Amino acid sequence: MTSKKRIRSWEITSESNYLNRRDFLRGSGIALGGALAATALPRVAEARPPELETVAWPGSTDEAPNSWEDITTYNNFYEFGTAKEDPYRNAQDFVTRPWTVRVSGECDRPGDYDYEDIVNPHTLEDRVYRHRCVEAWSMVVPWVGFPLGDLLKRFEPNSNAKYVAFKTLYDPARMPGQRRPVLRWPYREGLTIEEAMHPLTILSVGVYGREMPNQKGAPIRLVVPWKYGFKGIKSIVEIEFTRRRPRTSWNLSAPREYGFYSNVNPEVDHPRWSQARERRIGAGLFAPKQPTLMFNGYGEEVAHLYAGLDLRKNY
Amino acid sequence: MKAKHVRFLKVPVFGLSLVPLAILVVEILGLWGLSLGTNPVEALIHFTGTWGLNFLLITLAVTPLRRLTGQAWLVRFRRMFGLFAFFYLALHFLSYAGIDQRFALGFILEDIAERPYITLGFAAFLMLSALALTSTRDMVRRLGPRWKKLHRLVYPAAILGVWHYYWLVKADLLEPLLYAAGLALLLGMRAWWRWRQRRAAPSSSPA
Numbered sequence: 001m002t003s004k005k006r007i008r009s010w011e012i013t014s015e016s017n018y019l020n021r022r023d024f025l026r027g028s029g030i031a032l033g034g035a036l037a038a039t040a041l042p043r044v045a046e047a048r049p050p051e052l053e054t055v056a057w058p059g060s061t062d063e064a065p066n067s068w069e070d071i072t073t074y075n076n077f078y079e080f081g082t083a084k085e086d087p088y089r090n091a092q093d094f095v096t097r098p099w100t101v102r103v104s105g106e107c108d109r110p111g112d113y114d115y116e117d118i119v120n121p122h123t124l125e126d127r128v129y130r131h132r133c134v135e136a137w138s139m140v141v142p143w144v145g146f147p148l149g150d151l152l153k154r155f156e157p158n159s160n161a162k163y164v165a166f167k168t169l170y171d172p173a174r175m176p177g178q179r180r181p182v183l184r185w186p187y188r189e190g191l192t193i194e195e196a197m198h199p200l201t202i203l204s205v206g207v208y209g210r211e212m213p214n215q216k217g218a219p220i221r222l223v224v225p226w227k228y229g230f231k232g233i234k235s236i237v238e239i240e241f242t243r244r245r246p247r248t249s250w251n252l253s254a255p256r257e258y259g260f261y262s263n264v265n266p267e268v269d270h271p272r273w274s275q276a277r278e279r280r281i282g283a284g285l286f287a288p289k290q291p292t293l294m295f296n297g298y299g300e301e302v303a304h305l306y307a308g309l310d311l312r313k314n315y
Numbered sequence: 316m317k318a319k320h321v322r323f324l325k326v327p328v329f330g331l332s333l334v335p336l337a338i339l340v341v342e343i344l345g346l347w348g349l350s351l352g353t354n355p356v357e358a359l360i361h362f363t364g365t366w367g368l369n370f371l372l373i374t375l376a377v378t379p380l381r382r383l384t385g386q387a388w389l390v391r392f393r394r395m396f397g398l399f400a401f402f403y404l405a406l407h408f409l410s411y412a413g414i415d416q417r418f419a420l421g422f423i424l425e426d427i428a429e430r431p432y433i434t435l436g437f438a439a440f441l442m443l444s445a446l447a448l449t450s451t452r453d454m455v456r457r458l459g460p461r462w463k464k465l466h467r468l469v470y471p472a473a474i475l476g477v478w479h480y481y482w483l484v485k486a487d488l489l490e491p492l493l494y495a496a497g498l499a500l501l502l503g504m505r506a507w508w509r510w511r512q513r514r515a516a517p518s519s520s521p522a
Contacts, residue, residue, distance in 0.1 A: 069353070070353050073352075073353055074352075074353035074354060078486070078487070082486070082487035084352075084353070084354070085352070085353075135485075137354060137357075180487075180489075182486050182487045183486055253486055254485075254486075269429070271430075271431075272430055272431070272432060272482070272483065273430060274422070274425070274426070274429075274430075277422075279354070279356060279357075279415075281353055281354055282353075284355065285343070285351065285355040285356060285359070285414065286414065288417055289415075
């Protein structure tokens, strides 16, 4: 099934987004010299990435996805700077081909795999997921991807593989944010093998039916919709099957604030802010916050993974 | 500088101090293609907080600047800058309490009690409110020597304000540390001068 003629789920609701896009482009075309206007985004030469061949996925949320602009100009990707619009500004020239992922650890088929080796055998699905940041804002993102588990099985993990560890590219020449020690580079993340094999966990290679914009973690990133966004490691170059729980970047930075699991949980507050409610991006200046759902609303599918685990201690 | 010149100069300084507000209004109204960006609530809170801190540091720079340059008239701008600091911080607090929390008192009180950076910020705001309320000429006269003592609260308020910023940042501490360095310089100069003054006149015990 090709994507060219099929109506994608977001296209039904995209008219207002499309109009907003026109406003946005018109607006950002007006040059503003003053450094005072910290929030005005200068126009960056941006070509939309090419379209991908995708199929529909029946499990998508029917909530309206955020606009392309929301999704691609408000990003936490510290490798390109710590302000939300920095990745949009600084990642436009990031070159993501060729791209190699090193697979290692407790599996029978370790090795270096090209992007094409990783992605081509899989059918790409349009999966619209809720996305909840640990900073108490949220979006709805139409990802393109495939189940991580389908890929991991190809590497034939053995019975010692209890966890899967991931690393982002470390290349300060190409990722200017890595020139300052804001986090311990390279960024690293991890999942239990059960979490990694869960059908909701995907490797994503695009949004809105197009290849992944650089500022969003190109060319290949993790998406775990029931966890806080920072678990979704971007620009992955290493996948390792491990016996022991891997260390993760934000946990190394502030262990009291960011646990290994980092499941979305409205009852366990971050020490510095409440997780009970979230601000939906795109709702406007005067919109109220909305209640945060346990496991970001994916509890029916994933709660069993944590049966018997004290989620207050294992945050 | 003569008094009438100072009065004349106050007009453009007042106008310049309103520029951040003007930018904010333009961005809220979405004029000329400007906007508060993708997360307008966060942008509003950060913008007003940043300008509150900026004016607080400008206010604290007046006395050292006067001393270094010998231009005594500078002090006549101090109250205006202090009130602009309070003005932007009042907008900061109202943006948080009114627009972010929609005046939900339960959530606001929980934040003040349980989120340390909000506790600090709120304490600083209360202190500066007391200073703003007693900033009139009439209050200066009525409070007499106690006025000066009361208005030394600006030092702990500024420290708590910068600390508030430091504690809210997740990992990139560069900007809060720059504010901390600026504040340390301004307070350090005062401490140094005081120490030298005491050493120079050890016998001048208070009556």
